[in-house]
Amino acid sequence: MKLYATLIATAASLAAFAPATAQEVTFDKPIRFVTPYPPGGSHSLHAGIITTAAEPHFNQSLISVIRAGGGGAVGATEVANSEADGYTLLFGDPTINSLRPQVEELAYGVEDFIPVARINYSPAIFVARADAPFATMDELVAYAEANPGDLIYSSDNLNGWTYTVFELLKARTGADMTGVEYGGGGPAVARLLGGETMAYAGDISVVGEHIESGDLVPLCVTDTVPVEALPDVPTCPDAGYDVVFQFWRGVLAPAGTPDEVVVALSDGFESLMADEGFLRLIGRIGSSIQFADHEEFDALLTQEIAAMADVAALVDANN
Amino acid sequence: MLADLAAGFSLILDPAVIGVALAGLLAGILVGGLPGLTATMAVAVLAPFTFMMDTLIGLPFLLGVYKGAIYAGSIPAILINTPGTAAAAATAADGNAMARSGRARQALEISLYASVIADLIATIVLIAVAAPLASIAIKVGSPEFTLLYAIALTMVAAVSGQDMLKGMIAAVLGVMISLIGLDPMSGAQRYTFDTTLLLGGISLIPLLIGMFALSEILIRAEDQLKGTRPGSIDAKRASQGLSLSGLKRLMPTILRSTGIGTALGSLPGLGAEISCWVAYGVAKRTSKTPEAFGKGAPEGVAAAEAGNNAVCPAALIPMTVFGIPGDTITAVLLGAFMAQGLMPGPLMFARDAETVYAIFAFLLVSNVMLLFVGLWAIRYMQRIVLIPNALLYPAVAAFCFAGAFAVNNAGFDIVIMLVGGIAGYAMRKTGMPIAPFVIGMLLAPGLENSLRQSLTASRGSLLIFVEKPAALALLVILAGLVGLFALQGWRRGAPANTSLNQQNGETR
Numbered sequence: 001m002k003l004y005a006t007l008i009a010t011a012a013s014l015a016a017f018a019p020a021t022a023q024e025v026t027f028d029k030p031i032r033f034v035t036p037y038p039p040g041g042s043h044s045l046h047a048g049i050i051t052t053a054a055e056p057h058f059n060q061s062l063i064s065v066i067r068a069g070g071g072g073a074v075g076a077t078e079v080a081n082s083e084a085d086g087y088t089l090l091f092g093d094p095t096i097n098s099l100r101p102q103v104e105e106l107a108y109g110v111e112d113f114i115p116v117a118r119i120n121y122s123p124a125i126f127v128a129r130a131d132a133p134f135a136t137m138d139e140l141v142a143y144a145e146a147n148p149g150d151l152i153y154s155s156d157n158l159n160g161w162t163y164t165v166f167e168l169l170k171a172r173t174g175a176d177m178t179g180v181e182y183g184g185g186g187p188a189v190a191r192l193l194g195g196e197t198m199a200y201a202g203d204i205s206v207v208g209e210h211i212e213s214g215d216l217v218p219l220c221v222t223d224t225v226p227v228e229a230l231p232d233v234p235t236c237p238d239a240g241y242d243v244v245f246q247f248w249r250g251v252l253a254p255a256g257t258p259d260e261v262v263v264a265l266s267d268g269f270e271s272l273m274a275d276e277g278f279l280r281l282i283g284r285i286g287s288s289i290q291f292a293d294h295e296e297f298d299a300l301l302t303q304e305i306a307a308m309a310d311v312a313a314l315v316d317a318n319n
Numbered sequence: 320m321l322a323d324l325a326a327g328f329s330l331i332l333d334p335a336v337i338g339v340a341l342a343g344l345l346a347g348i349l350v351g352g353l354p355g356l357t358a359t360m361a362v363a364v365l366a367p368f369t370f371m372m373d374t375l376i377g378l379p380f381l382l383g384v385y386k387g388a389i390y391a392g393s394i395p396a397i398l399i400n401t402p403g404t405a406a407a408a409a410t411a412a413d414g415n416a417m418a419r420s421g422r423a424r425q426a427l428e429i430s431l432y433a434s435v436i437a438d439l440i441a442t443i444v445l446i447a448v449a450a451p452l453a454s455i456a457i458k459v460g461s462p463e464f465t466l467l468y469a470i471a472l473t474m475v476a477a478v479s480g481q482d483m484l485k486g487m488i489a490a491v492l493g494v495m496i497s498l499i500g501l502d503p504m505s506g507a508q509r510y511t512f513d514t515t516l517l518l519g520g521i522s523l524i525p526l527l528i529g530m531f532a533l534s535e536i537l538i539r540a541e542d543q544l545k546g547t548r549p550g551s552i553d554a555k556r557a558s559q560g561l562s563l564s565g566l567k568r569l570m571p572t573i574l575r576s577t578g579i580g581t582a583l584g585s586l587p588g589l590g591a592e593i594s595c596w597v598a599y600g601v602a603k604r605t606s607k608t609p610e611a612f613g614k615g616a617p618e619g620v621a622a623a624e625a626g627n628n629a630v631c632p633a634a635l636i637p638m639t640v641f642g643i644p645g646d647t648i649t650a651v652l653l654g655a656f657m658a659q660g661l662m663p664g665p666l667m668f669a670r671d672a673e674t675v676y677a678i679f680a681f682l683l684v685s686n687v688m689l690l691f692v693g694l695w696a697i698r699y700m701q702r703i704v705l706i707p708n709a710l711l712y713p714a715v716a717a718f719c720f721a722g723a724f725a726v727n728n729a730g731f732d733i734v735i736m737l738v739g740g741i742a743g744y745a746m747r748k749t750g751m752p753i754a755p756f757v758i759g760m761l762l763a764p765g766l767e768n769s770l771r772q773s774l775t776a777s778r779g780s781l782l783i784f785v786e787k788p789a790a791l792a793l794l795v796i797l798a799g800l801v802g803l804f805a806l807q808g809w810r811r812g813a814p815a816n817t818s819l820n821q822q823n824g825e826t827r
Contacts, residue, residue, distance in 0.1 A: 039363035040650020048367035048654065065728060066363065069519020070501045077515045104506060107515045152776050158506045180461075180775045181504050183768065186643045186650065190587055193641065196460040196776055209642055209664035281370050284660040 025086075025264035027060035032088045033251075036075025036096060038068035041184065042205055045285055046119065046249055047091050053278035058268040071157050072096040073106050080108035084256035086265055089116065092252045094245075095160050098301065098308045103159055103316075113252040115301050116262055117269035118292035120282075121248035123223035124165045124201040125233065127216040132198045137219045137239040140199060144175035151177040153199040154188035161247045162188065165201045165222050167315040168243045192216070203247065204229060205286045222246070228288075250297060266294035323672060324446065327680030330673070336379050340685050343380040344692050347387020351403045352395055354528050354715075355722015358388030358404055359648045366651055370658040374674055379681050381655055385648060386438070386689055389591065389631055393430040393624055394696075398423060398703045399715055401532035405523060406591035406627040408757050409599040411531060412478075413612060413619030420615050424701040428561040429569065429617050430624045431693040435686055437577040437625035441632040442682045444581050445639075450668075453640035456585045461772040462783045464588065466793035468766035471593055471758075473797070474600030476804045478754040480613060483808060486755040489746065493759025496521050503768055504775075516731045523760065525723035525732040529739025530746075530753055532719045536712045537744045543708060569621045572602050576622045580629025585636040588765065590646035591627040596758050598626025632682060639663050639675065 033054075035047040044066060051064040067075035072095060079090035090097075090113065101110045126137065134140040144151040155163040158181055166179055180197060182188040185206040192200045193215060200207070200216075204227060210216040211230065220236040221227050222245045236243040251269060253262060272278055273291040282289060292300060330336075350361040361384050369377030392404030397414035410430060417426035444452065472490075479486020499510045500520025511517040576598035583594040602622030603612040612619050634645030635652075642664030644650035656663050661671050668675055703711070723736035746753055777783035785791050 038647060038650075039359065040644060040647050040654060044363070044651075045654040045657065049370060049658065052367040052370055064367065067727060067729070069727075071506065073501070074515065074519040077518070105508075107518070149778060158504060178775065178778060180772050182772065183503060187587060190457060190637070190641065190643045191460060191772075194457045194460055209662060209666055213665035215665070277371065281658055285654070285657040286662065 025260050027058055029087060030061045030063045031058065032065045033062045033091060034065045034067055034075050034079050034089065035091045036067055036072035039066055042203065043091060043093070043249065046287065049278065049281045050272070053275050053281070054272055057272040057275065073100070077107045080112040080254055082254055084254040086253055086257050086261035088254065090252045092250055094247060094304060097252060098305045099164060100159050102309055103312045110305050112255050114255055114257055114262055115297040116251040116253050116265045116294050118248050118250040118290070118297040118300065120288060120290045121246040122203055123221045123227065123246055124162060125204060125207055125221050125227065126199065126201045126219040127207050127211065128199045128219060129192060129195070130215055130217055135217050137236070137241055140219060141173050141175050144177045148176040149178050151199065152197045153177055153179050154192045154197040155179050155181050155200070156184055156188050157181055161245055162200065162202050164311065165243055165245050168245065168311060169241060171314045172242055208286065262294050323676040324680055326673065327676035330375060330677040331681045331684055336375055336681070339376050339380040340383040340681070340688060341692070343383020344387040344685065344689055347384040348391040348692070348696060350384070351388030351391030353718055353722060354395060354401050354403050354532050355524060355718065355725055357524060357726065358385055359651065360726065361388050362648055363651045366655045369655055374659040374661070375677055377659060378655065378678060381652065382681065383685055385652065386631060386685055389628060390431070390434045390689060390693065394427065394700055397426045397430060398700065399711065400535045401715065402527065405527055406595055408527060408531070409595040409623035410620055412754065413616045416613065416615035417617070417620065418704055422615070423704045424559060424697060425561050426620055427697045427701060429620045431690065431697065432561065432566055433573050433621040433624040434628040435690045436573050437580060437629040438631060439686050440577045441581045441584070441629040442686065445632045445636055446679045449636045449640050452585055453636050456637055457641060459586055459789070461769045461776060462787060462790040463793055464769035465766065465773050466784065466790060466797055467589065468762050468769060470793065470797050470800060471597050472762050472766065473800045473804065474596050475755040475758050477600035477603045478596070478752065478758065480752045482750060485751045489751050489753070490755035490759035493756040494763040497760045497763040503764065504771055521735055522726060522732050524726045525736040526739040527757065528719050528723050529736040530743035532715060533736065533740025534743030534747055536716050537740065538747060539708050539712050565617070569617060572618045572621045573625045576602060576625035577629045580626045581633040584630035584633025584645060587637045587643050587645045590634070591630040592761055594630045595623045595627040599623045639667060641665065
């Protein structure tokens with residue numbers, strides 16, 4: 001009988017609690033999760049995994065929408081112009097959310113978005129061909145200084161992160177190197193392996209296999225801590241070059257989205273990041289999670305936007 | 320290797336695997352057959368659902384969708400002159416002419432046989448020599464790509480029909496349309512008129528739907544209004560299939576196109592959309608009766624279909640050996656492989672040999688399945704030509720709108736489709752061929768990118784096109800082809816000659 005009373009009391013307290021939760025944000029229609037890049041890249045792959053596993057954490061499904069074009073500008077513009085109700089989210093990155101709006105004339109600005117959650121980040125790894133005339137960062141820079149313009153490197157896209165890390169390196173050292181943009185990590189690595197270029201800096205998911213097979217030599221990572229999978233590769237600052245650029249993947253909402261909606265979304269992603277099935281899939285694609293909630297992400301992004309303004313100025317001054 | 324393959328077969332010949340593969344093939348055929356629903360989109364949408372499945376359930380399903388969709392693009396191309404996928408655009412010309420002259424079933428069967436044979440041979444190439452072939456393909460750099468694109472562009476001459484000048488104009492228009500959007504290297508906006516709508520460029524698929532399908536509907540509607548009834552199709556003749564001797568006669572064309580498709584497919588970046596035109600152009604050039612092309616030549620259908628289907632297994636070559644996707648669809652597949660814990664790349668064969676060979680075995684098995692599924696489907700689909708136009712074409716029009724929207728979920732694409740439809744109608748009425756337009760639009764971005772990449776890598780020196788032996792060889796082939804076309808044009812008369820000079824200038 002006592003147990004019965006306890007149960008009733010528990011139920012009553014739950015009922016008393018219920019109105020409070022009801023006032024919190026619930027999502028009554030599917031949320032559009034916009035990836036601004038074509039299918040097949042690491043971004044759309046992450047988006048596929050996120051949207052597959054998201055439903056129980058939002059009590060609503062996330063629909064993966066791919067709006068490619070203009071190197072991400074088309075999708076970003078669309079989200080920036082969509083209704084600020086939390087039902088349209090952008091799967092962003094530093095290229096489209098902090099660098100390009102500051103160096104190019106785009107139809108949106110950095111202020112058009114509110115950070116919701118950072119999913120993860122990864123540094124770029126500078127790599128050289130195994131038969132290149134350099135095998136360390138110092139040798140690479142020495143080679144570039146001795147042979148101005150002859151060091152040809154691959155990069156993905158203009159003002160993308162694989163492009164920007166080389167711009168930073170050039171700005172910091174004053175060395176003259178020639179970059180060729182191939183439009184994506186796949187072709188950029190293909191031409192590096194084929195011998196058309198000598199160096200590249202990219203994500204571990206793109207270069208890791210080739211480092212392991214011995215075709216590419218890792219030089220340094222653009223972070224302040226080494227990469228877990230490659231503990232022997234120095235960070236660029238440790239190697240003597242102040243080139244730090246963390247490529248994050250994060251979720252942003254259009255500016256003007258109500259705070260309580262942003263909080264609810266941030267909480268939803270936080271709970272998703274602890275989902276076992278989700279983590280297993282993320283692990284399989286060689287990725288990991290470094291979650292930051294909306295407040296932390298906001299602070300990081302504000303910092304980065306300021307840093308990118310400096311980068312833009314530095315690169316401009318160098319060119 | 321044979322033992323590995325045998326082990327692979329034993330894993331694959333499981334009722335559950337065969338079942339999902341069958342479901343995948345049927346879903347793919349449905350998607351590929353509907354204009355606007357592309358193979359890439361189908362695979363991209365369905366890929367996340369396979370993430371949670373068993374490897375040998377999820378991947379066979381996706382590969383089945385991929386195969387089914389690439390094959391099925393030819394079905395509406397033949398039956399209603401509306402390619403279901405961009406890769407089937409070259410099939411439409413002769414395929415639809417055959418269907419209209421009452422040989423629908425034959426055209427569908429040629430397309431099926433050519434697809435299956437090409438796919439089978441290219442799969443064997445993939446299994447047997449993927450590694451050596453990939454190590455050659457990876458050496459192919461920007462200068463070689465530039466010249467390959469230029470050689471492919473000379474196919475404009477082959478598909479221009481009677482009036483070479485109109486063909487050249489169409490090709491140049493196609494090139495110009497492809498320039499709209501962001502400059503791929505500098506990021507500068509070209510012809511965007513400060514609107515975000517044009518930032519991503521003109522989407523190819525909606526435009527193709529308009530130019531082929533909507534213009535076809537407009538022409539049929541006009542026929543109806545004018546009361547010019549198309550000749551009624553004899554149901555008995557339409558159900559006549561392809562004879563064994565007929566297939567034998569097509570074999571040289573199929574084999575040659577398979578070779579072209581396999582070679583182009585193994586180069587990252589050159590997809591089925593381009594390979595079908597090259598195969599078609601070569602078939603016409605080497606044919607004893609080139610004048611029959613475009614008017615219902617069985618060789619035209621066989622060449623285009625073998626050319627595009629051989630690309631599918633071939634595009635897996637750089638993906639499995641280097642982890643570098645050959646086109647968008649293999650890039651999506653790469654993601655699906657990764658989500659299964661398979662990391663395509665130099666180490667996959669050592670790490671996951673069992674699964675890799677099971678997938679190879681599956682590719683062979685699914686081919687046989689495609690043959691039977693296709694033959695079964697053709698029995699019903701050939702009857703589509705017997706549906707009265709007044710019922711068929713409104714339904715097709717509805718699919719045009721839905722398909723154009725579905726590609727990017729963008730309303731503006733419907734506008735592109737409508738404009739494409741009106742332009743396509745005008746082109747047909749003025750005798751301006753659509754094929755060169757499509758080729759120009761398809762090839763220009765790749766040509767531009769690889770040309771600029773070559774010149775950046777060589778720091779502006781044109782010598783990069785003669786220093787590498789492979790580039791030099793391609794340059795000689797290009798010069799030879801252009802010279803040959805110029806000579807043929809000169810023999811035919813002055814007007815064709817001027818247009819050939821124009822083309823010569825354009826390919827540079």
